[in-house]
Amino acid sequence: MGLIAELEADFVTADPDVLAGYRFDQAGFGTAGVPIALARPTETAEVVQILRVASRHRIPVVPQGARTGLSGGANAIDGAILLSLERMTRILDIDEVNHTATVQPGVVNAVLSQAVEGKGLFYPPDPGSWESSTIGGNVATNAGGLCCVKYGVTSDFVRELEVVLADGRVLRTGRRTAKGVAGYDLVRLFTGSEGTLGVITEVTVALRAVAEAPLTAVAFFASPPAACRTVTEYLSAGQRPSVLELMDKPTIDAVAAYRDLGFPADVEAVLIAQSDRGPAAPQDLEAFAKVARTCGATEVLVASDRAEADMLIAARRLAGVAMERLGDRLVDDVCVPRSRLAEFFEGVTAISRKHDVLIPTCGHAGDGNMHPNVVFDGSDPDSVRRGRAAFDAIMALGLELGGTITGEHGVGTLKRDWLETELGEVGVSVHQAVKQAFDPLGILNPGKVVRQLT
Amino acid sequence: MGLIAELEADFVTADPDVLAGYRFDQAGFGTAGVPIALARPTETAEVVQILRVASRHRIPVVPQGARTGLSGGANAIDGAILLSLERMTRILDIDEVNHTATVQPGVVNAVLSQAVEGKGLFYPPDPGSWESSTIGGNVATNAGGLCCVKYGVTSDFVRELEVVLADGRVLRTGRRTAKGVAGYDLVRLFTGSEGTLGVITEVTVALRAVAEAPLTAVAFFASPPAACRTVTEYLSAGQRPSVLELMDKPTIDAVAAYRDLGFPADVEAVLIAQSDRGPAAPQDLEAFAKVARTCGATEVLVASDRAEADMLIAARRLAGVAMERLGDRLVDDVCVPRSRLAEFFEGVTAISRKHDVLIPTCGHAGDGNMHPNVVFDGSDPDSVRRGRAAFDAIMALGLELGGTITGEHGVGTLKRDWLETELGEVGVSVHQAVKQAFDPLGILNPGKVVRQLT
Numbered sequence: 069m070g071l072i073a074e075l076e077a078d079f080v081t082a083d084p085d086v087l088a089g090y091r092f093d094q095a096g097f098g099t100a101g102v103p104i105a106l107a108r109p110t111e112t113a114e115v116v117q118i119l120r121v122a123s124r125h126r127i128p129v130v131p132q133g134a135r136t137g138l139s140g141g142a143n144a145i146d147g148a149i150l151l152s153l154e155r156m157t158r159i160l161d162i163d164e165v166n167h168t169a170t171v172q173p174g175v176v177n178a179v180l181s182q183a184v185e186g187k188g189l190f191y192p193p194d195p196g197s198w199e200s201s202t203i204g205g206n207v208a209t210n211a212g213g214l215c216c217v218k219y220g221v222t223s224d225f226v227r228e229l230e231v232v233l234a235d236g237r238v239l240r241t242g243r244r245t246a247k248g249v250a251g252y253d254l255v256r257l258f259t260g261s262e263g264t265l266g267v268i269t270e271v272t273v274a275l276r277a278v279a280e281a282p283l284t285a286v287a288f289f290a291s292p293p294a295a296c297r298t299v300t301e302y303l304s305a306g307q308r309p310s311v312l313e314l315m316d317k318p319t320i321d322a323v324a325a326y327r328d329l330g331f332p333a334d335v336e337a338v339l340i341a342q343s344d345r346g347p348a349a350p351q352d353l354e355a356f357a358k359v360a361r362t363c364g365a366t367e368v369l370v371a372s373d374r375a376e377a378d379m380l381i382a383a384r385r386l387a388g389v390a391m392e393r394l395g396d397r398l399v400d401d402v403c404v405p406r407s408r409l410a411e412f413f414e415g416v417t418a419i420s421r422k423h424d425v426l427i428p429t430c431g432h433a434g435d436g437n438m439h440p441n442v443v444f445d446g447s448d449p450d451s452v453r454r455g456r457a458a459f460d461a462i463m464a465l466g467l468e469l470g471g472t473i474t475g476e477h478g479v480g481t482l483k484r485d486w487l488e489t490e491l492g493e494v495g496v497s498v499h500q501a502v503k504q505a506f507d508p509l510g511i512l513n514p515g516k517v518v519r520q521l522t
Numbered sequence: 523m524g525l526i527a528e529l530e531a532d533f534v535t536a537d538p539d540v541l542a543g544y545r546f547d548q549a550g551f552g553t554a555g556v557p558i559a560l561a562r563p564t565e566t567a568e569v570v571q572i573l574r575v576a577s578r579h580r581i582p583v584v585p586q587g588a589r590t591g592l593s594g595g596a597n598a599i600d601g602a603i604l605l606s607l608e609r610m611t612r613i614l615d616i617d618e619v620n621h622t623a624t625v626q627p628g629v630v631n632a633v634l635s636q637a638v639e640g641k642g643l644f645y646p647p648d649p650g651s652w653e654s655s656t657i658g659g660n661v662a663t664n665a666g667g668l669c670c671v672k673y674g675v676t677s678d679f680v681r682e683l684e685v686v687l688a689d690g691r692v693l694r695t696g697r698r699t700a701k702g703v704a705g706y707d708l709v710r711l712f713t714g715s716e717g718t719l720g721v722i723t724e725v726t727v728a729l730r731a732v733a734e735a736p737l738t739a740v741a742f743f744a745s746p747p748a749a750c751r752t753v754t755e756y757l758s759a760g761q762r763p764s765v766l767e768l769m770d771k772p773t774i775d776a777v778a779a780y781r782d783l784g785f786p787a788d789v790e791a792v793l794i795a796q797s798d799r800g801p802a803a804p805q806d807l808e809a810f811a812k813v814a815r816t817c818g819a820t821e822v823l824v825a826s827d828r829a830e831a832d833m834l835i836a837a838r839r840l841a842g843v844a845m846e847r848l849g850d851r852l853v854d855d856v857c858v859p860r861s862r863l864a865e866f867f868e869g870v871t872a873i874s875r876k877h878d879v880l881i882p883t884c885g886h887a888g889d890g891n892m893h894p895n896v897v898f899d900g901s902d903p904d905s906v907r908r909g910r911a912a913f914d915a916i917m918a919l920g921l922e923l924g925g926t927i928t929g930e931h932g933v934g935t936l937k938r939d940w941l942e943t944e945l946g947e948v949g950v951s952v953h954q955a956v957k958q959a960f961d962p963l964g965i966l967n968p969g970k971v972v973r974q975l976t
Contacts, residue, residue: 165758167757216700241945246670246671246891247890247930248929250928251949252711256711265706277760277762278760348802405617407617407620470698471697472703475703487705490704494692
């Protein structure tokens with residue numbers, strides 16, 4: 069068969085056992101098709117080769133990073149070539165004068181972060197998956213993280229991209245300068261497009277000087293809405309914390325079962341705040357404590373040393389792993405205006421009761437970006453049904469509060485129907501026109517994000 | 523004639539005298555066609571009406587803000603309807619909790635800035651034209667300004683847009699939340715697209731809490747490259763000034779002829795630096811002074827009071843007006859990596875000599891974004907020829923140094939050929955595909971930014 073012959077290369081395999089390990093990302097309710105091949109290129113030229121063959125034979129191509137995504141964006145499609153960028157792991161340049169780094173897409177976020185830190189520099193985007201997710205995947209999904217509340221998301225740091233287009237042509241777009249308006253902002257268009265418009269093969273990101281070591285405070289509340297009001301009031305007053313995270317009681321319980329946190333009993337919500345403004349940090353956290361107490365905090369503590377601060381952030385970062393013990397789960401991701409956070413929590417509580425589903429909720433409260441974790445038992449059809457109903461209700465709630473169905477996880481397959489609701493008819497039609505312009509044959513991650521025109 | 527009848531509305535005029543006043547923006551070397559009508563709507567529905575008629579009859583539409591642009595993007599086209607948004611001046615909402623403002627596109631930047639300042643809020647983008655340019659125009663060109671070095675450009679603040687598409691459909695895109703990845707980033711695609719993809723009829727921008735009053739320093743140098751080295755070294759060390767502006771001697775001379783600055787004699791370049799970090803500002807400026815002296819500054823002064831500081835910033839902002847007295851001029855706009863700033867200045871000096879053209883240069887040095895002002899005599903063909911040659915040489919220099927042909931002014935008609943050089947063949951082709959997807963009939967500001975496929 070001509071197709072298989074054309075695909076024959078040492079970086080391509082059709083071994084079903086190997087393919088099986090690459091079918092899924094980490095989305096809940098995930099479904100995946102059966103791929104025909106897995107390509108693991110190390111160079112742009114090899115990506116070009118794959119896309120030329122795919123174009124010629126109209127074979128779907130599914131770009132993949134570390135498959136830590138939570139929306140099914142990297143899940144396999146029947147008959148597709150899986151195009152894993154995990155072996156493109158070279159850091160090509162760290163520019164200490166202009167504060168940029170240029171990397172292949174398979175470089176792991178933590179590897180880049182540590183490499184630049186060694187030179188006194190700082191790459192802020194820090195998704196929960198940062199120890200394993202790749203820069204290419206972070207760009208493809210426009211990943212967020214804990215630092216976003218002060219520093220912004222991945223797209224705020226992407227300056228230049230090399231992208232292999234559907235037909236195998238190589239596009240360089242964007243620029244390395246601090247500013248630039250020469251032509252359309254294609255860098256932002258590719259960022260967050262989940263592999264549906266092109267395959268990212270090189271990324272230049274902006275860096276900052278390393279921040280001062282943060283000071284950390286924790287506030288305990290008798291109800292999540294009290295914590296939400298603290299967030300709203302603290303930020304409205306003009307504060308810019310470097311971290312402002314919320315965990316509710318079911319989340320805290322899950323983490324505490326994993327590691328002793330020494331939190332007081334009867335806590336229904338906790339806020340973790342950081343300031344990295346050096347000498348100004350103590351007054352930032354004093355202001356935080358004051359607002360928290362006014363909003364009903366039962367206790368506010370400032371971490372006395374770096375170890376205590378690290379423990380608090382580690383507790384927040386453990387939430388994901390800790391909740392995996394609770395059962396199957398769908399990590400949801402809604403972003404609402406911060407003024408509506410308290411209502412969002414009340415709504416999730418009502419949904420949890422109505423559908424009899426445990427929904428531990430935590431997230432980047434400072435951005436209004438929360439992660440309700442819908443816990444279900446995948447082997448029990450009724451539990452799955454209730455979980456799905458809760459998921460739908462959470463999407464509807466987010467939109468009702470003026471929010472979006474996804475703050476940082478993306479659309480993939482999980483939220484494609486809800487995306488149509490959020491975008492509306494004109495929005496969907498424009499998305500389809502853009503998709504058509506970049507991928508007229510519909511081979512790039514088809515069926516993800518947006519249904520293509522046929 | 524059906525067309526004129528269809529266009530008949532109280533917000534449309536065909537009076538040639540009125541039309542004549544709307545043919546040009548402020549670009550040097552500007553050419554403009556003869557329009558057939560001027561529409562000045564006050565509501566989105568009226569913009570829809572214009573675009574439906576224009577689509578039906580395939581009439582070009584040229585969207586206009588305050589026509590303060592510097593690249594010909596708002597210049598008339600033969601047979602076009604000029605669509606001025608200057609009467610859409612309502613501030614629709616200022617949200618003091620979520621820190622956003624929603625405005626019609628004709629709201630003047632300074633009007634919005636002052637309105638939000640009254641509520642303790644801050645809209646940072648501050649192009650040189652901020653007292654007259656509109657938010658819609660700022661978004662359409664992705665305008666920059668003095669504050670960008672710390673706060674970013676217009677696009678960093680745009681959250682949601684209402685856009686009337688070429689066929690008259692109304693698209694709402696983006697969101698009001700702090701984060702969001704639901705679908706492609708169309709907000710960024712429209713931002714900076716210079717009216718070639720749609721007509722912006724409503725803008726929601728993010729605001730910040732009002733900054734602390736800045737402290738200001740000024741450093742004098744015996745050569746521009748010494749000032750450039752100060753910029754590079756100061757920023758590479760991790761400093762984040764809120765303003766870092768450079769003026770060379772011809773610029774200083776022009777401003778001094780306009781208003782006495784009390785600068786020392788024999789100054790070849792001046793840097794103006796601000797820090798708005800409150801209690802940390804004095805140490806920021808001390809660090810600035812130290813770097814400047816190491817790099818050869820002949821004198822460094824810290825403004826002793828607000829009036830002195832305001833005078834320095836006013837001097838920088840006067841550069842434009844002051845240089846108008848020198849003759850005809852083309853305000854150029856190149857952005858290079860900051861490590862190449864000194865070479866850029868040396869190159870401009872050589873170009874000035876080679877082509878015997880005065881090129882006072884000033885700009886946002888912290889971003890590597892400089893404005894060489896090519897001065898010529900429009901009534902002297904040889905002077906025009908030399909001016910054009912200098913302009914081309916500056917573009918080539920910017921690209922050679924790894925920069926871009928425009929940091930903040932845009933492409934319009936002035937730099938369309940140079941844009942093709944910067945983007946390359948694949949880049950141009952992708953731009954054309956995007957343009958085609960949004961404007962298949964080619965009625966939206968045709969011939970600006972990118973040549974359309976025919």
